[in-house]
Amino acid sequence: MTVNPDAYFAVATLLFSLGILGVISRRNLLVMYLSIELMLNAVNLILATFSRLHPDEGGTMIALFMIGVIAAEAALFLAVIVQIYRKKHTLDSDAFTELAQGKKL
Amino acid sequence: MSSSLPSLIVLLPFFGAGVMGFVYLFVPAGRNLRRFYVAVGIGTPLLAALLGLIVVGEMLTLPASASIASPLYSWIAIGSFEIDVAFVVDRLSAVMLLVVTLVGSLIHIYAVGYMWDDQGFGKFFAYFNFFLGAMLLLVLANNPILLFIGWELVGLASYLLIGFYHHDTANITAANKAFLLNRVGDFGFVSGLGLLFALQKQSGFDFAAIFAGLGGIDTAMLSLIGLLLFVGAMGKSAQIPLYVWLPDAMAGPTPVSALIHAATMVTAGVYMVARFAPLYNRIPDVGLFIAGIGAASALLAALFASWQNDIKKILAYSTMSQLGYMLIAVGLGEYSNGIFHLAAHAFFKALLFMGAGAVIIALHHEQDIFKMGGLGSRLPAVRRTMLVATLAITGIPIFAGFFSKDAILSYAFASGHTTIWAIGVVVAFLTAYYMFRLYFVVFVAPNHRSSRSRQSPSLTSLPRSMVWPLFVLAAGSIFLGFWNLPEAYGGSTWFSHELHLADHEAHLRFAKEYILDGFNVLVALLGIAIAYRKFVRPSHPLNAPIHRIAWQRALANTLYIDTLYDRLIVRPLRGISNWQDRLIDPKIIDGSLRGLVTLYRGVATQSARLQNGNLRWYALTFLLGVSGISLYLLIAIGGAS
Amino acid sequence: MSVVLTWIVFLPMLFAGILGLFRVRHTVLRAGAMLSALLVLALTLLTVVQFDPQAEGMQFVRHLPWIFQYGITYYLGLDSLSLVILLVIALLMPLLYLYMWDNPTSGYWYNMLLLQTGVTGAVLALDMVLFYLFYETMLLPIFIMIGRYGHDWNHAHAMKILLFTVLGSMAMLFAILYLGYAHYNFYGNWSFAWHDLARLPLDPQTATWLAAGFLLAFAIKIPLLGFHTWMAAAYASAPTPALVILSAIMAKLGIYGLWRFGYGIFAKVLHLYEPILLALSLVGMLYYAIHAITQNDLRRMFAYSSGSHLSLIALGVVLANLYAWSGSLYLIATHALASAGIFLMIGLIHQRTDTVQIDALGGIASVAPRFAFFFTFFALSIAGVPGTGGFVAELLIIIGAFSVHPWLGAATATTMLAAMLFVFWMLQRTLFGAPAPSVATFADLSRRETVMLTPLVLLLLITGIAPSLFTPIFTPQVQEMLLQFIHAAGGAS
């Protein structure tokens, strides 16, 4: 194995950061969802690297579970996006502030 | 020796006041209760006077230093503050007791006639009895605290009586003023008592114990105590600078003026100083100060009296002036002469007030002397008795005032206080002038006005109860002087001797005394002559004087002292009060609190901005925190490495 | 006998519960309330008879575990200090019910019943948590009464008093909890009992801060100068019975707290606060009196008058000698009676004329002499005229101040002038002069009202004429408290 674990971690960290950036900086709900997916995958990558590093297949197992969870989350998230889009005909996250207290101050 | 009579004397008027007050308030009006009020209202003072005579008679059989004690119950006992409600009759309080009850009774009888038609007849007698009781409490108290209670209650009673005609706001203002200025004095008095109590070392706080323990207090503190106590006397005896209530107090019914000014309340200050004679004997400087205040007040009041037109105000200022004489006497340590003048003054001043009251009633409540005039022939009884009283106050020989006043003046001369003596003589001159001015204008001078203005010629006839007390008092004014006939006139100063007070001694040779007295009489005659010249044989028709010159106007307006007090004290206080109401409380205190609230609200509003429902903002703030923590970990701990 | 205090405290609440359960009619409700007040009065008089003035410490003690994990106990007890206030409460309640007799609003009555439990509990509680509980309990009915049944900006004013007092009592709560924790730290078990906390060997700095918490609560409750802006507002808005309780009892509880807990627990550090308290109460006494001069609202005027007297009481407490303490205790009682009287009468004026503005009144004495007599009497007893109890108390405090220092004495004696400043002018403009249009049909006191006011008059007279009837009840214990305080304070310096 010539590639250092640090390289994997670097990739995972970058991926994770990209995900966060996407959540914060974009207003597009779809991008936000995809960014979350990216973060989850970054974590998966880290788990897989751990598992390989130790070596212990427990990490792999958790990553496996996570893939399941990602699938479930994707299904729900996408359903929500569809529904939201139907209501407001926009994917702008800033348009959804009904949970704020009262009017914008 | 002890007896329950003194207690009874004090309690009787209070009892009468309580009963009459209760009846007045709770028995439905409409029933004619005047007889009941007369019975109780006159009965209790008369009974008190009778008992007083018995007690004094009993006391005269005892040695001079003896006293009749009458303990009632323990008022309070906390620590060494043990005050009993106990009364004592010694020679000093015996004199006061007699003066108060006898003159008081006469005034009560007079008041029946004076007040007969008034709605508040019962109320008036309730107040009157209350006043008498308070005065007796003051006089007979065996400790200064009880004296102070009487002192304050007298002030309260005078408040109620001065404001008796409470429909008119001016009367109430006068009553307020009287009580307020008295309270200022009382503030000094109670401070003096507090200081005395704090400094004394022995237990017990009755007069005997206090005087026994005076040696343990250093003179500076004693002087302070003496001064503070005298501040009380200033208020009560209407001396500079607390005298302004006295002329205004004339707003009350005339019997009230007689009772307050003649027999009782105003003399309390003199009595108090005499009562504390052992204290004041230790601090002659303060005594001199008292005499100085007395002299100044006497002069000022005499000046004011000479320019007044209101008959009662003239008498009020004359009272203040005479009180000045008394304070000269007690201040210089000649206590018995002061008390003697007090007694004599009680008679002739009561007489003057009651005469004035009779005139006022007869003229349907007219008080301006220049609207009277020529009444001598129509009210002969009043005129004669008034003449006696005027002669007495002027100091014409054989009348009481001559002996009492001249004793004070010759003592002042003999003890070397010639300035005070000189002021006294000037005051005597002024007294003669303004008293005869009053007498001539009211009784002798022809009334020019009545012919012009349609002043009713019909005079109200006076009830008998208003006339015969005048004669009793007139008799007193004539003969009282012989009780204290000086040795120079072949007497033995029986009164002073029997009074047995801690007098200073100063004697003049008889020849000198004759010269001084003759001089005084001459001065008085001069005053009478001027008054005669101006008001009986006037060069021009007699009218109310119009004062054109500034100083005359100033004197007629009593030097604008009232205005001065108003500007210096009353208005600033109101100003501060307003200021508190508008600035300090709402702006500074509440304002600073409101500032906190505003700050809090601001922070809350800004925080609420974060709660805007916007997902990205939430994520951002959350990440800001995470990022902050990360940064802290990186910098402070150096990260993971 | 130890149960008697429990009955005294909870009887009104019990009555409120029972009456409320059956949703009784007005006539039954008022009879029940009156019955409870009279029962409490009887029980209180019983305790007075059984009370031993010579004995040391608390009597009728009831000390039961309550929340035993944290050492919180149900701890009631009585000494002469609380006895005086208890007596005042028990005496005033029937009179207040008499005042409210024809008021059909049932919420009024229930609140008053609860209020009585609150104030009595606060006076008798010796466990700090219990004290805090009652201290807050009594605030609620007041809040409701001002807010619901008050007038003139009642909502805002109810909020104001609530915020102020809660601010204070929060500070106190923190201090209380810290004290309990400190007890746990030092002795290994929790305790909030007053005498346990008094023994804690706190270091001076901590004690200073804790004392500040307590003092803030009491300074607001009294209220001392600077903490007082809720006072006039609340007084002006409160309905009369609540107003009487506010002035006659609740404000006194501030004094009581300062006395019992300030001096009981923080004797060692209190000397740090003494100059401040002294200055605040001394200046406050005159400040309030001057402020009262220009007030046009009778309630506000006597609110400030009340403040002036409470400052005097506080001053007496701070002076800490036998005369001043006796005087303060005496003034607590007599001022409660006098201010209850005056506020009840102001309430009567309000009932009759619908206004308490001085400039709308005038000439009452001409129309209603009995009313004028009682009103003047109460006004004069507030001014401390001899023959009323207030005079005795003020005299004692003045003498106490002179025993400390002549200047202090002279400054304290200005209280003689303080009330004068406004009382007489007020009397002039309300009672005297020509009758104002608003009082043209002013009815004189009815029989019920006379019965309501007479006990107050008689008590004020008796306390003024024969204080020796009352002083032996509390003097020995006041002396004892004083010795303990001096001992505790001396231990530090």
Add this chain to the structure above:
Amino acid sequence: MIEILETSLFALLALGVLTGGLMILLARRPATHAMGFFIALLSVAGLFALLHQSFLFFAQVLVSVGGVVIVTLIMILTVNLREADLPPEPHQTRWLIGAAVIIAPLSLLLYQTLTTLGDAFPPVSDTFGGTRSLGTLLFHDGVLPFEILSVLLLTAMVGAIIIGKKEQSYDRES
């Protein structure tokens, strides 16, 4: 030789991951997003393979790439986004830089923490990460989570159907 291959493969995959991420982050059109997403997931799957996680590789390819990406695509096609429906993002660059600055410490810390865990990959048996060994492990230690996961998936499916179905009359705001 194999080392070079592995390194270059890793570089390619890492590049793929980042490219996919950046495409999602920066692009505006949904189609580009979907493409980026696809590339990123596939690259992650490749990285799994490089890490000897054969089962994980298959799972990722099947579930994530084959399932999630497809579902996402379907969604994009379903809603048929028009340009006008896309949110206007006037300050995107500013936001991006700001957010980058904000998360920089976090990323740095994350990276530092992760790199403390180990320096080199130990040799492993061939069966590591295989179906067999993982299956054994699942049946030993992970039965309960596995079952819960199945329930979760079921719930999510039901939920997605309910949420995603067309609006019914009873959903409308009254």
